[in-house]
Structures are given as C-alpha cells and as structure tokens.
Amino acid sequence: MKVGTQGRIIMARDIPVGNGTLLVNFDEDYCLRDLYFPSIGKENQTDGHKSRFGVWVDGAFSWVSREWNISFEYVEESLVTRVTASNEKLGVALVCNDLVDYAESMYIKRLILRNQADREREFRIFFNQDFNILGSSAANTAYYDPDEKAIIHYKERRYFLVTGMRNSVQGIDQYATGIKEFHGMQGTWMDAEDGILSGNPIAQGSVDSTLSFTVKVPPMGAGKIEYWICAGKNYDDVRRLNKMILGHGLEHFTQRTDNYWKAWVNKERTEFPELPDPVEKMYKKSLLIMQTNIDKGGAIIAGTDSDISRIFTQDTYAYMWPRDSAVTAYALDRAGYQALPRRFFEFCYGIITQGKESLGGYFLHKYNPDGSLGSSWQPWVSDNHKILPIQEDSTALVLWALWRHFDRYRNVEFVISLFEHLIMRCGDFLASYLDDATGLPLPSYDLWEEKWGIHTYTVSAIYGGIKAAERFAEFFREGRRKRIYERAAARVKAALEKYLYSREHRRFLKTINPVKDGSFERDLTVDASTYAPFYFGVYEPDDERVVNTMHAIIDTLWVKTPIGGLARYENDTYNFNGKNAGRAPGNPWFVCTLWLAQWYVAKAKNLQELHEADRILEWAAKRALPSGIMAEQIDPVTGQPLSVMPLTWSHATYLSAVLEYMEKERRLKETEVAYAESRR
Structure with missing residues (x-):
C-alpha cells in the first residue's frame, strides 16, 4: 500500500495464486501480504503484514522491493507466476515461480539466482515470515523443528510449516524467531540485514521468524533455492505435506499444477476469430x-486485498456480495464452468434457509465465506421506522443468474432441490415487495451502497429476477405462481417506464424517492448503472429510451x-x-x-x-x-x-x-x- 500525492491510498496486489482453500497475494514490493487459509476471504493469516525476502552478498544486503527492477507475470495460461527481479548494485538477477498446488495446501516458491559478477560469490537468501494467525498477533508461537528442519508457526488449530532447500539439498542454514511490534522490537527481519541470524529457537506472543539459505554461485552462473509453506489444522497435516514435497520433489508439484491450470482454462476450446x-x-x-x-465452499469473494481496510473503516472487500457473485456465476456459466456456479447457488441456498433471510426471502448486505452474515453499515430503522437493510437487486440477480445456469445445462435434479426454498421464496418476495399504488419496488439501497431509494438499476434487476422466477414456475408447471410472477413483472416494467424514464431529460433516472404528498424526489445524476434496462431484458438495446440513456452516459461520463x-x-x-x-x-x-x-x-x-x-x-x-x-x-x-x-x-x-x-x-x-x- 502507498499513499498517492493527493492523499489517496493506492492498493497494489498482483499475481495471486490459490486453489480455493489457500490463497497468497503479493504487493508491488513482491512481499507476501495476504495468506488466506482454510477459506478464501476468511482468516487472513498475515493480517496484511509484509513477509519479505532479500539477498545478502559481498557484505551488502537488500530486501527485494520496488527499488529493484521487478516484472510481474504469469506463466502463459497458468496460475504459476513468472517474476523477474534484478539489482544492479548487488549484481544479481532472480527468476521466480510462485504457485499454490492445485490440490494441496502448499505454497511453493522456486528461485533461480544469477550471479552477474565475473567471480564466484556466496549468496545468502533470507525469507521472513510475519504471521498473524487467526488475524491477530496475540498468542502466536514460532519455533525451529529439528525433525522437519523447518520453522513452524502455530496457534490453536492453525499450523504453518516453513522450510526449503538450496541446490536440491533440504535444510535451513540460519534461522531466528523473535518478538515483533512490542516494546520497540521490530522483528527478526531486522536481524537479517547484517547477513547473520541469531538462531533463537522459539518465541511466543507477537512473533515473526526469518530463515536463510546459502549458495555459492560461479561467475556468471546460477544457483537454485526452493522455499515452501505447508498449511494445515494440526502438526500432522503440515508434516504430511512436507513429506510429500520431499518425497516427490518440487518439480512434480510445479509441473502438475501448471498442467492442471492449462487444461482447466482451455477445456472449452474457445475460439476468438x-x-x-x-x-x-x-x-x-x-x-x-x-x-x-x-x-x-461456493462463496465468490469480491476482493481479498487487505490494504483497503486502512481506508474502509477497518474492513475489507473479502465478502460474498450476492450481486457481484451472481454476475460472476453468470460469466462462468457462459464460459462453460458449471461446477463453480453450482456451488455458489448451493451456498445461496444455505443462506436463504436460515435467519431473517428464511423468513423474508431476501439476501442481506454481504456474507462471510462460511455463510455467516458479514459486517454491514445498512440500518434496520430510519426515522424511527423499520426498514429492510437490503439491496434488492442482489436477491433478484441470484434468480436471474440461476435461470441462465439452468437454461444452459438443464440440470433438473439440481434445480428442483432449490426450487421451493430458494427460487419460490425469493420470487415471492420480489413479486410482493411492491408499492400497491405505483407497482414500483419499495425503496432499498442502490448497487453502489450509497443511496436509499428506487433505482433504475435495481428495478431492472428485479424485473429480470421476477421473469426468471416466472420461467422456473412455467417449467415446473406451477401455473398459479407463474401468473403471479407474470403480473408482477408487467407491473414493474410499466412502473419503470412511468416513473423512472424522464421524457424531459430523455433518459432513465438514477433514483427517485417517494415524498409524503405522493410525488417523487428525482436524482438527476447521470449514472452508468442506468444501462440496466436493456441488460436485464426490460427493453431491447435499440429501444429509443435505452439509446437515449446510453448516449447521455457516453456524453457525460466518458x-x-x-x-x-x-x-x-x-x-x-x-x-x-x-x-x-x-x-x-x-x-x-x-x-x-x-x-x-x-x-x-x-x-x-x-x-x-x-x-x-x-x-x-x-x-x-x-x-x-x-x-x-x-x-x-x-x-x-x-x-x-x-x-x-x-x-x-x-x-x-x-x-x-x-x-x-x-x-x-x-x-x-x-x-x-x-x-x-x-x-x-
């Protein structure tokens, strides 16, 4: 994270690698910044702290950072990284591959170090681990395990084993564990900068660790360092993974992971003529x-960049927002990846069958990866009156995306399991949460989570959601419900045209709000989200109202x-x-x-x-x-x-x-x- 010249905080996460259970993010200094395990978006085991690596040679030391010449890329068609980093002053160049094994909870870094001097030199490569297990620096332990030749960090039911090898020989040449961020102690990463670690074997509380590997590299030659972190819920888990790596070798896991992602991303043989x-x-x-x-587990997470918490009231984007997730499921379905959306819809089913959601048939603000309700700033009362703290488009778009999933795959056995408690429950809510007099949906928060009112985007999404429920009812021969949904969709469409299309301004309006005399307060702000009437099927894309709106968006917002x-x-x-x-x-x-x-x-x-x-x-x-x-x-x-x-x-x-x-x-x-x- 860095602060821009106007005080804006600029996040920079790049080359994430993960497998649905373990996720690793890096920042622009090529520091490991986020490590999520065992759920993506929940339990950031670093809490955003930097885990650095650096190089010592000829009595000089440098942590790899943006002061180096760094290039971030992936191996083509793969979630294996290819990062190059060079430091002219040290006369060293690195080529690194990072990956998380596609099946096991292992993070692996393979590093080729090139000596750019015309003489043999000894290099010491230092890796610092700054874990905040379970999101906190309290009650952590780090110790050197001589049986595994590894540093182990643990707390409660979370274990992380860290070790590696140099030139194909396993073992750590130096190590240190110590106290960090307490009484002025910064951590063992400071200890590394003179090229020598203390060898302290254990530390508890707010702790970090650093280890190093030594390689002698011939003139203009190369040395190889391999480093890995095994994640588990107990000692046996991480020990088993470490034995797997030592038994098969890192090349085995690197190659199988690269092969897997190449096969996965090319399975549909999509052509782009x-x-x-x-x-x-x-x-x-x-x-x-x-x-x-x-x-x-099915949750589609909006973003896992922990730096946003510095400006986002100590919170992040690491949640499942039903809207974002529904449009992602739709995209994956169109791309031919049925399994991921299916798990998402099952995840939604688990939510809608419990708590307030099960009583009302709506989704609330956002959710944690385990299905529990996420943090929210949307209140249940306004002016001493009860309101529903929802973004109604979120509920609608889950149905909208689910119909498109079913329409593509026709997986009747799967969808019938969702029909009564997800589809009908949400469909009934959408069809009934309308104003009796106008046919407009009742007010809710907009997609930007800023304004309370009745919004063109939301109303359009609701139309799409009700039409999806109608099609499901027709398919499963629920004639009475089909007619209810059909009438509700017609009312919503008529209300959108009557109240949210301004003939005066020749475009759809962002938001209207009812006032006591029966009129509406209009927000005339041109908003890109007013593209929605064509996208969710209310009007054709060449309809005059849509065309006028899109031209206003282009003219005003480009x-x-x-x-x-x-x-x-x-x-x-x-x-x-x-x-x-x-x-x-x-x-x-x-x-x-x-x-x-x-x-x-x-x-x-x-x-x-x-x-x-x-x-x-x-x-x-x-x-x-x-x-x-x-x-x-x-x-x-x-x-x-x-x-x-x-x-x-x-x-x-x-x-x-x-x-x-x-x-x-x-x-x-x-x-x-x-x-x-x-x-x-």
Missing part, C-alpha cells in the same frame, strides 16, 4: 484470476483524458483526487466501461456495428496490469490502478462482454450466410 490477441489473452487471464477469489473509460456517475468523489474534474467526472471503472461494450454488442445488427465494442475490450486489456490484474478503478490521468485489486466483478464483466461478443458474432455470421444463400 475476430478479436485482437490481447483480448483473447486477457480473457484467459481473467478466468484464472477470478478462480483465485472463489472459495471451495473520461476526456488520454486514459479514457467511463466514470460511475457525475461528481463521483470515491478515491478521486478532484483534479481534472472538467475532463473526468470521476475515476474510470472497469465494470462501467465494459457495460458500454455490452450495449454495443447487444444492439449490433451487423459485424461493422459489432466492432464498435472492440476498442472497449482492448481498452480494458490495456488498462489491466501486465499480469492481467484488473482493479476496481484507475486514475484518469496516470492510468494507475486504484482501490481493490483484483476485483472479481471487473474480471467477470470482462468475461461476459467477450463471451457476448463472440455469441453475437456467430449469430451475425450465420445470418449473413443464410442471406447470401437465399440470394442464389
């Missing part, structure tokens, strides 16, 4: 990066700097430095810009019109980091990523936009061929 090469590469990178934020992109809405101040406000109404967001691409795709009537979306897809690929990581938003002047990264929602929207493009391209080509044949 008309799209530029960077778009195809970004598509595959997005698939892989999204996977790192998905827990094996960032008029060389960076480009669409801002969320007029005068958006979130993480915005206020400069260039005349050219930038806010920071460009990936999701908002990609909504524009989705509209170009949806309205295209020929291939030439379809290609209007090309520049948006290329823009997104260009504005991602070289590794493929997409942030939430970017600086409108520098293009620097801002806020959480990677953001699952950004990658999911990119995936959907590309898949919708390819599907539309196929249909247009088929139409052209049919037309040509009819003219013969």
Whole structure:
C-alpha cells in the first residue's frame, strides 16, 4: 500500500495464486501480504503484514522491493507466476515461480539466482515470515523443528510449516524467531540485514521468524533455492505435506499444477476469430484470476486485498456480495464452468434457509465465506421506522443468474432441490415487495451502497429476477405462481417506464424517492448503472429510451483524458483526487466501461456495428496490469490502478462482454450466410 500525492491510498496486489482453500497475494514490493487459509476471504493469516525476502552478498544486503527492477507475470495460461527481479548494485538477477498446488495446501516458491559478477560469490537468501494467525498477533508461537528442519508457526488449530532447500539439498542454514511490534522490537527481519541470524529457537506472543539459505554461485552462473509453506489444522497435516514435497520433489508439484491450470482454462476450446490477441489473452487471464477469489465452499469473494481496510473503516472487500457473485456465476456459466456456479447457488441456498433471510426471502448486505452474515453499515430503522437493510437487486440477480445456469445445462435434479426454498421464496418476495399504488419496488439501497431509494438499476434487476422466477414456475408447471410472477413483472416494467424514464431529460433516472404528498424526489445524476434496462431484458438495446440513456452516459461520463473509460456517475468523489474534474467526472471503472461494450454488442445488427465494442475490450486489456490484474478503478490521468485489486466483478464483466461478443458474432455470421444463400 502507498499513499498517492493527493492523499489517496493506492492498493497494489498482483499475481495471486490459490486453489480455493489457500490463497497468497503479493504487493508491488513482491512481499507476501495476504495468506488466506482454510477459506478464501476468511482468516487472513498475515493480517496484511509484509513477509519479505532479500539477498545478502559481498557484505551488502537488500530486501527485494520496488527499488529493484521487478516484472510481474504469469506463466502463459497458468496460475504459476513468472517474476523477474534484478539489482544492479548487488549484481544479481532472480527468476521466480510462485504457485499454490492445485490440490494441496502448499505454497511453493522456486528461485533461480544469477550471479552477474565475473567471480564466484556466496549468496545468502533470507525469507521472513510475519504471521498473524487467526488475524491477530496475540498468542502466536514460532519455533525451529529439528525433525522437519523447518520453522513452524502455530496457534490453536492453525499450523504453518516453513522450510526449503538450496541446490536440491533440504535444510535451513540460519534461522531466528523473535518478538515483533512490542516494546520497540521490530522483528527478526531486522536481524537479517547484517547477513547473520541469531538462531533463537522459539518465541511466543507477537512473533515473526526469518530463515536463510546459502549458495555459492560461479561467475556468471546460477544457483537454485526452493522455499515452501505447508498449511494445515494440526502438526500432522503440515508434516504430511512436507513429506510429500520431499518425497516427490518440487518439480512434480510445479509441473502438475501448471498442467492442471492449462487444461482447466482451455477445456472449452474457445475460439476468438475476430478479436485482437490481447483480448483473447486477457480473457484467459481473467478466468484464472477470478478462480483465485472463489472459495471451495461456493462463496465468490469480491476482493481479498487487505490494504483497503486502512481506508474502509477497518474492513475489507473479502465478502460474498450476492450481486457481484451472481454476475460472476453468470460469466462462468457462459464460459462453460458449471461446477463453480453450482456451488455458489448451493451456498445461496444455505443462506436463504436460515435467519431473517428464511423468513423474508431476501439476501442481506454481504456474507462471510462460511455463510455467516458479514459486517454491514445498512440500518434496520430510519426515522424511527423499520426498514429492510437490503439491496434488492442482489436477491433478484441470484434468480436471474440461476435461470441462465439452468437454461444452459438443464440440470433438473439440481434445480428442483432449490426450487421451493430458494427460487419460490425469493420470487415471492420480489413479486410482493411492491408499492400497491405505483407497482414500483419499495425503496432499498442502490448497487453502489450509497443511496436509499428506487433505482433504475435495481428495478431492472428485479424485473429480470421476477421473469426468471416466472420461467422456473412455467417449467415446473406451477401455473398459479407463474401468473403471479407474470403480473408482477408487467407491473414493474410499466412502473419503470412511468416513473423512472424522464421524457424531459430523455433518459432513465438514477433514483427517485417517494415524498409524503405522493410525488417523487428525482436524482438527476447521470449514472452508468442506468444501462440496466436493456441488460436485464426490460427493453431491447435499440429501444429509443435505452439509446437515449446510453448516449447521455457516453456524453457525460466518458473520461476526456488520454486514459479514457467511463466514470460511475457525475461528481463521483470515491478515491478521486478532484483534479481534472472538467475532463473526468470521476475515476474510470472497469465494470462501467465494459457495460458500454455490452450495449454495443447487444444492439449490433451487423459485424461493422459489432466492432464498435472492440476498442472497449482492448481498452480494458490495456488498462489491466501486465499480469492481467484488473482493479476496481484507475486514475484518469496516470492510468494507475486504484482501490481493490483484483476485483472479481471487473474480471467477470470482462468475461461476459467477450463471451457476448463472440455469441453475437456467430449469430451475425450465420445470418449473413443464410442471406447470401437465399440470394442464389
């Protein structure tokens, strides 16, 4: 994390590696910053603290950091990293591969060290471990285990074994455990900077550890260091994993993990005949990066970058937001990955059958990866009156995505298990949570979690959710419910047009709020989310109301700097430095810009019109980091990523936009061929 020149905190997470149980994130200094285990998004075992590694040679020492020349990338089509780092002063270059084994809870780093001097030199490679097990520095223990030749950190039911080898020989050359962040003691990482560790064998409380490996490297030659962390719930777990590594060798786990991800990302043999090469590469990178934020229990996590807690009232994005997760499940379904969305819908079923959710048929704000209710700032009362602290689009979009899942796979046995308690319960809520007089959904929070009211995006999503419930009812021959949902959807559509489309302004409005005299207070802010009426099926993409709205979005929200992109809405101040406000109404967001691409795709009537979306897809690929990581938003002047990264929602929207493009391209080509044949 660093603070920008205008005081903005700029998060920087790159090259995450994970397997649904263990996730490792790195920062721009190539420090290990987040380690989630045994759930993605829950129990950050570092609590965001830096675990460094550095090099000592010829009496000089340097921690690897942005002061080095570092390049972050992945091995092509894989969740194995390829990071290069060089330090001219030390005369050393590193080539590193990081991975989490696809099946076991092992993090592995393989490091090739190149001696750039014309003489043999002794190098000492130091690795510091700064665990805060169970998210706290209290009551941790770190000790050297001579049986495993490893440092072990533990607390309660969490164990982490750390060891490695140099030039294929296992063992640690130096180690130290010690107290950190207490009475002025900074930790054993400071002890490393003179090239010698104390050898202290055990420490308790707020502790860290450092270990080192020594290699002699010939002139202009290379040495190999391998380092790993085994994660488990007890000593036997980590000991077993360590024995597996020593028995099979790291090459075995590296190769099988690389093979697995290459097979996984290419299983559908998707072809990209008309799209530029960077778009195809970004598509595959997005698939892989999204996977790192998905827990094996089904929760799709918005983001796991812990630095956001420094500005986000000591909280993070490491939750399952039903909206973000539903659109991610939809993208994965379109890409042909049935298992991940299925686990997500099962996860939602577990939520909706307990607590207040089971009584009302709605989803609340956000959830932890174990299904428990996440933290929230949305109150249950306003002006001494009870309100529902919901974003109603979240409930609607779970149904919307579930219908698209079923429509693709027709897995009747799976969906019937959800029909009564998830589909009908949520469908009944959506169809009944309407104002009797207007047919509008009752007020709730908007998708940005900022405004209370009745919003075009929310109303459109509700229409899509009710139509999904209607289709399920029709399929399962629930005639009475089908008619209820059909009538409710018609009321919502009519109300959207009557109350949220402004003929005066020739566009859909962001938000309206009822007032006591029966009228509505209107928010005239141009908001990118008003694209929603076409996307959720209320109107066709070429409907005059949609076209007018999209033109207003483009004219008002396109960032008029060389960076480009669409801002969320007029005068958006979130993480915005206020400069260039005349050219930038806010920071460009990936999701908002990609909504524009989705509209170009949806309205295209020929291939030439379809290609209007090309520049948006290329823009997104260009504005991602070289590794493929997409942030939430970017600086409108520098293009620097801002806020959480990677953001699952950004990658999911990119995936959907590309898949919708390819599907539309196929249909247009088929139409052209049919037309040509009819003219013969």
